[in-house]
Amino acid sequence: MKTRSLITILLFTTLCLFNGIAQNMKEFEISPEWISKIERLAPSEPSVKDVSKKRILVFSKATGFKHWTIPHNLEMLKILAKKSNIFEVYIGYDIENFSKESLKKYDAVILNNSNPESPKRDLFWDLLKLNSSLSDEDIAKEAKKYENNLLEYVKKGGGLMLLHGAIVVQNNSPEFSNMTGGSFDYHPKQQQMHVKEVDVNHPLVKAFKGKGLTHVDEPYFFKNAYFNYNFHPLLYIEADQLEGLRKKPANNINYVSWIKRYGKGRVFYSSPSHNAQTLDHPEFLQFLLDGMQYVVGDLIVDDSPLVKH
Numbered sequence: 001m002k003t004r005s006l007i008t009i010l011l012f013t014t015l016c017l018f019n020g021i022a023q024n025m026k027e028f029e030i031s032p033e034w035i036s037k038i039e040r041l042a043p044s045e046p047s048v049k050d051v052s053k054k055r056i057l058v059f060s061k062a063t064g065f066k067h068w069t070i071p072h073n074l075e076m077l078k079i080l081a082k083k084s085n086i087f088e089v090y091i092g093y094d095i096e097n098f099s100k101e102s103l104k105k106y107d108a109v110i111l112n113n114s115n116p117e118s119p120k121r122d123l124f125w126d127l128l129k130l131n132s133s134l135s136d137e138d139i140a141k142e143a144k145k146y147e148n149n150l151l152e153y154v155k156k157g158g159g160l161m162l163l164h165g166a167i168v169v170q171n172n173s174p175e176f177s178n179m180t181g182g183s184f185d186y187h188p189k190q191q192q193m194h195v196k197e198v199d200v201n202h203p204l205v206k207a208f209k210g211k212g213l214t215h216v217d218e219p220y221f222f223k224n225a226y227f228n229y230n231f232h233p234l235l236y237i238e239a240d241q242l243e244g245l246r247k248k249p250a251n252n253i254n255y256v257s258w259i260k261r262y263g264k265g266r267v268f269y270s271s272p273s274h275n276a277q278t279l280d281h282p283e284f285l286q287f288l289l290d291g292m293q294y295v296v297g298d299l300i301v302d303d304s305p306l307v308k309h
Contacts, residue, residue, distance in 0.1 A: 025275040041282040046084040054107040054296045061093040063126035064117035072276035095127040098146045108159030111166035121171035155263030159295030182226025187218040188244035207286035220271040229306040231260035
């Protein structure tokens with residue numbers, strides 16, 4: 001009996017360890033081998049060819065939670081730009097990247113997991129606080145100016161792409177939430193999930209070939225403008241297939257990627273991915289490249305909102 005009990009304990013412990021490994025992807029450093037792999041997996045050509053080369057700012061400064069994938073995403077985006085030969089990527093970390101004059105230089109901005117601190121969750125406030133001796137009142141005024149600069153930039157025709165945690169950039173701002181399509185609410189633990197296409201025939205999800213994407217990620221849930229459904233959804237997860245929900249969701253279908261118009265500009269959001277291992281999927285790399293072509297206006301698709309307003 002003692003032997004049987006010991007075997008049972010060992011099996012249970014092994015199962016727990018396996019589940020832990022399955023749910024938490026291991027961080028890794030960028031290596032020449034990894035770069036070569038992403039270069040090999042990246043699309044050989046863009047979906048829309050014979051277009052002018054566009055300039056894209058990739059802003060990657062996080063003042064709150066720092067996703068370990070930030071540098072991996074930078075390398076991936078540089079590879080997509082170089083291999084497609086239709087983008088020039090510029091890396092930014094300073095708040096002056098959001099001055100009116102600076103934004104004019106770019107056709108689109110990509111916010112790469114640029115998470116601010118809680119509970120304020122105001123990236124521009126954080127950046128000013130780090131590098132200025134202004135009073136809190138003056139910082140609040142200046143932070144609002146930078147936020148408005150980005151809002152106006154998109155409204156006048158600039159593109160905006162948000163990767164994963166970047167949805168939190170101005171999480172308590174109704175105006176920013178309205179532009180991006182929602183604000184971050186919470187996420188359960190990392191787990192394997194099957195992300196599915198809303199419309200398998202939509203050009204922006206053609207890379208998945210009707211099979212969706214199975215990977216380990218943080219299942220994001222949203223609030224604020226999200227429930228206006230003033231966006232065109234691309235990918236979703238089913239809440240009843242997830243573990244560790246903190247609250248009963250309003251809908252079982254939880255959208256995790258979408259596109260939308262904001263004035264004359266275009267916005268693309270992808271909650272996938274929290275882990276750089278997701279970049280091992282060539283269909284996901286194609287999805288991101290298509291998203292880049294959408295926000296700069298080269299890839300024209302149906303971006304009508306889910307709910308007509």
